[in-house]
Amino acid sequence: MSDAHTQEAKKELLEYVDFENTENVLNSVKPTRLLKRAIQIGTRIAEGDIVLDFFAGSASLGHANILQNAEDGGNRKFILVQLPEPLPVEEPNVRTIADLGKSRLRRVAEEIKGEREAKLNLDGGVKLDLGFRVLKLDRSNFQIWEGNPYNTVLATKPAAASCSRQTLAPSEALGGVAETDR
Secondary structure (H helix, E strand, O other): OOOOHHHHHHHHHHHHHHOHHHOOOOOOOOOOHHHHHHHHHHHHOOOEEEEEOOOOOHHHHHHHHHHHHHOOOOEEEEEEEOOEOOOOOOOOOOEEEEHHHHHHHHHHHHHHHHHHHOOOOOOOOOOOOOEEEOOOOOOOOOOOOOOOOOEEEEOOOOOOEEEEEEEEOOHHHOOOOOEEEE
């Protein structure tokens, strides 16, 4: 990616996200023009293809996907994954990098909606999906297990519904049945 692409991408980000602190402007933003081209090459217009970005950052791929759908009437969907990493300096409206992406997508959708309302509807009422959902991960319900896999197992006692640690001799751990409660 050239410096020209990076500068173009930063300008786009600044257009759609209001920053009070310049330290929060991301350095390696993906340019939507380049991502749109990848979407054109790698997806089908009306098939409902899904594009995925595991390192969404400021949601450049979602932005590009919305723009491409608006341009060609496509029905592509997107999945963006971004951990809620805090920004270097707190902002009043955005606290995390994920918040930057949500803000950007909202502003892009508002802009496209405004542009479409200002034009005559000559395409027979084709509805463009400008929405998105946000899913947040909660704490895991998996119990952290630490131990030697050859002699320690977690088991449930039949009479009570509680878990207890049980120690087995190494030969029994590989298929035996002897149990001793600790």
